[in-house]
Amino acid sequence: MGSATQTAAAELVCFxxxxxxxxxITEVLYNCPKCGGLMEAAYGATQQPETLxxxxxxxxxxxxxxxxSGVWRxxxxxxxxxxxxxxxxxxxxxxxxxxxxxxxKYGGLLNLTxxxxxxxxxxxxxxxxxxxxxxxxxxxxxxxVACVSTGNTSASMAAYAAAGGLEALIFxxxxxxxxxxLSQALEYGAKTLQVEANFDQILALVRVLAExxxxxLLNSMNPFRIEGQKSIMFEMLDQLDWRVPDxxxxxxxxxxxxxxxxxxxxxxxxxxxxDRLPKLAVIQAEGSAPFYELWQRGSGExxxxxxxxxxxxxxxxxxxxxxxxxxxxxxxxxxxxxxxTEQEIADAKAQIGLCGIGCEPASxxxxxxxxxxxxxxxxxxxxxxxxxxxxxxLKDSDYIYRYHTGQLEAPGxxxxxxxxxxxxxxxxxxxxxxxxxxx
Ligand code: F0G
Numbered sequence: 001m002g003s004a005t006q007t008a009a010a011e012l013v014c015f016x017x018x019x020x021x022x023x024x025i026t027e028v029l030y031n032c033p034k035c036g037g038l039m040e041a042a043y044g045a046t047q048q049p050e051t052l053x054x055x056x057x058x059x060x061x062x063x064x065x066x067x068x069s070g071v072w073r074x075x076x077x078x079x080x081x082x083x084x085x086x087x088x089x090x091x092x093x094x095x096x097x098x099x100x101x102x103x104x105k106y107g108g109l110l111n112l113t114x115x116x117x118x119x120x121x122x123x124x125x126x127x128x129x130x131x132x133x134x135x136x137x138x139x140x141x142x143x144x145v146a147c148v149s150t151g152n153t154s155a156s157m158a159a160y161a162a163a164g165g166l167e168a169l170i171f172x173x174x175x176x177x178x179x180x181x182l183s184q185a186l187e188y189g190a191k192t193l194q195v196e197a198n199f200d201q202i203l204a205l206v207r208v209l210a211e212x213x214x215x216x217l218l219n220s221m222n223p224f225r226i227e228g229q230k231s232i233m234f235e236m237l238d239q240l241d242w243r244v245p246d247x248x249x250x251x252x253x254x255x256x257x258x259x260x261x262x263x264x265x266x267x268x269x270x271x272x273x274x275d276r277l278p279k280l281a282v283i284q285a286e287g288s289a290p291f292y293e294l295w296q297r298g299s300g301e302x303x304x305x306x307x308x309x310x311x312x313x314x315x316x317x318x319x320x321x322x323x324x325x326x327x328x329x330x331x332x333x334x335x336x337x338x339x340x341t342e343q344e345i346a347d348a349k350a351q352i353g354l355c356g357i358g359c360e361p362a363s364x365x366x367x368x369x370x371x372x373x374x375x376x377x378x379x380x381x382x383x384x385x386x387x388x389x390x391x392x393x394l395k396d397s398d399y400i401y402r403y404h405t406g407q408l409e410a411p412g413x414x415x416x417x418x419x420x421x422x423x424x425x426x427x428x429x430x431x432x433x434x435x436x437x438x439x
Contacts, residue, residue, distance in 0.1 A: 010080040012223060013042045015325055025080055026140060030207075030221045038325055039223045040263065041080050049272035052076055056238055070094035071128050074234040077267060078132065078227040086138040088164035092127035093231055095119040097239050097386070100355040106348070107367050108374030112385050113245075114352075115236050118359055118392030122184060125232060125257060125390045126156035132228030133218045134160040142216040144169060146209070148202040149219075150253065150314045151181025152391055157218050158188035169215060171195055171202050176313055178360075178396040199254075200304065200319040220256025221321045229257055230264030236386060237274060245278045246383035251365040251390055252282035252291055252337070253315035255326035261388075262329020278386075280335035281379070282326065283369030285310035285345060285362075287411060291323055295330070295337035309411035311342055311399060314362035314391060336378055342410035343417060344368035346403050350420035353400075358393030 012023040016037030023029055029039050046052065056074060059067035066072045066084055070093020081087070097113050104112035117125035134157075137145050146169040147157050154170040154177075161168035168190035172182065176198070185192050195202050203219065210217045218225060237244070248265075252258055258280055268274050284292045287309035294302045305318035320326070330337060340348075348371065349364030366387035373379040393400070402408040405423050408416040427434050 009044045011042055012039050014038075015040050028140065028216065030217060030223075038221060038322065040325075041078065041223050041227050043079055046076050046079075046271050052271065052273060053238075053242065056234070065089050065091070068094075069131065070235050071131050071228050071231040074231045074238075077234055077264070077271070078230060080132075080224065080227060081135060081139060083139070087131065087135045088138065088160050089131055090121040090127065090159065090163060092120050092131050093235055095232075095235070097236065098355075098357055100352065100357060102355045103348075103351050103357075103367050106351040107370035107385075108381060109370065109379070109385055110382055112367075112370070112387060114357060114359075114389050115232065115386050116357065116359070116389045117232065118363070118389055118395075122152075122156045122159045123392035123395055124152035124156060125229065125388070126152045127160075128231050129220065129225035129228035129256070129260070130156040130160045130218065133157075133222050133225045134164050134166065136222075136224040137166060137216045137218070138164055140216065143167060144213070144215045145218050146171070146206060146215045147218045148172070148199060148206045149177070149181075150199055150316055151177035152314060152395070153219065154190065154192075155181050155184035155188070158185040158190035161190065162188045167191070169193070171206050173198050173202060173316075176316060178313060179398060180395045198308065199317050200308075203319075203321065219321070220254055220259075226256060226260040226263065229260030230267070232257075232388065233261050233264040234268065237268060242274060244274050244276055245386045247281055247335075247379055247385045248278045248388065249281040249283065249366045249370055249385060250388040251312075251315050251362045252284050252326065253288070253317045253320065253362065255282070255291060255320040255322040257388075257390070258282050258329055259322045259325035262325070262333060266329075266332065277333045280330050280333040281369060281373060282330060282335070282337045283365040284337065284339045285312050285315055285365060286339050286341050288316050288318060289339040290318055291320060291326060292337045292339040294323065294327065310345075311408070311410060311416075312345055312361035312365060313396075314360060315365070336373065338369040338372055340365050340368035340372060342414075343419075344371070346408060346416045347419045349400075350403065350422075352389070353393070354420070357389070359389040360391035360393065360395040361399055363389040363391050
């Protein structure tokens with residue numbers, strides 16, 4: 001597959017400032033053996049920025065799978081492999097930037113652009129990270145991979161494991177993921193275990209099992225998942241001809257994605273590809289907002305939420321693993337963290353739908369958050385904002401139908417108002433009656 005390109009020395013480094021212990025890139029580590037901190041991949045110097053921009057652009061004309069991938073096209077920015085024959089690609093990435101005037105107006109902006117990760121092969125941004133995580137699994141000779149998931153990670157891992165000939169083991173919170181996502185895992189042949197516990201509890205369980213059974217973990221504390229998700233920012237910048245937006249807005253759950261965006265943007269700046277950083281705004285659902293609470297307090301440790309709740313089940317997480325990285329990245333970018341209600345998410349989602357775009361509930365938290373942040377004067381009307389829609393509209397069609405027909409209920413039984421509801425109309429098989437209705 002494709003030709004190997006120049007590889008800068010890669011290693012794993014502890015993210016904890018007080019430790020920074022270094023390990024070989026081929027060690028299986030999710031946390032630092034010395035201090036327990038999160039791990040990240042680090043590399044030597046890369047090429048000149050103008051050379052890189054030219055390479056990235058020219059690869060779009062190539063038909064090799066590696067260059068057609070909207071992730072591996074940017075591989076000089078995450079050169080952790082020494083042999084690209086380990087790559088499993090479903091041509092992930094290549095997701096569009098879409099202008100959305102109706103959503104811009106709703107959000108209090110003159111212009112708003114969506115980077116729509118729902119255009120990925122399994123319908124979410126997880127594919128950007130999974131192609132890298134699975135490549136590392138293949139390189140290490142792993143036979144079995146596992147994850148706990150609110151649905152999208154499992155759909156993605158199941159697909160990439162199947163494509164790469166690995167056995168996939170999936171752990172899901174029973175009853176709390178969308179049917180569409182669960183169905184994907186089944187279709188891609190993953191062994192699927194529904195556990196009577198929430199995401200945070202199952203993650204603790206899976207860590208124990210992975211260690212005991214020698215299974216490779218592909219949750220977002222896997223540093224190679226983060227490396228792949230950086231490409232969302234490289235592709236966005238490439239599509240903007242390397243003009244930096246003022247803000248990048250994204251939903252926050254386990255906080256892997258914001259960690260990846262922050263790292264990617266910093267590294268793009270270090271490489272001279274851009275000369276400043278966009279501000280990162282993370283939006284959480286009100287009932288699952290431990291990172292928002294930490295941000296409000298300004299310092300200290302994250303206090304996990306024991307029973308997180310939200311209809312945006314993708315971000316129903318009370319104890320986000322990557323919070324230290326996320327905190328560093330949001331601070332370093334001069335960004336912010338906001339929380340939004342169930343009603344705000346549902347209405348924002350319908351407005352995104354009216355742009356002809358559509359997304360899943362967690363993704364719509366971005367527009368709900370933007371609306372709040374412009375009202376508070378944090379984001380200005382004239383600023384350039386890119387909101388990342390993390391998942392496809394069809395991931396959770398049950399939610400959509402319930403909203404538009406006035407049947408959607410928030411956790412605790414509070415009814416969501418169908419502010420922008422669009423009910424289907426039942427009509428008799430009678431042209432006169434239908435014509436009367438449509439006149
Ligand atoms: N949006 C969607 C659609 C997601 O599926 C997720 C996470 C997020 C946002 C939040 O991203 O965790 O990096 O902060 N879904 C994970 C999963 C947890 O298991 O699929 P994050």
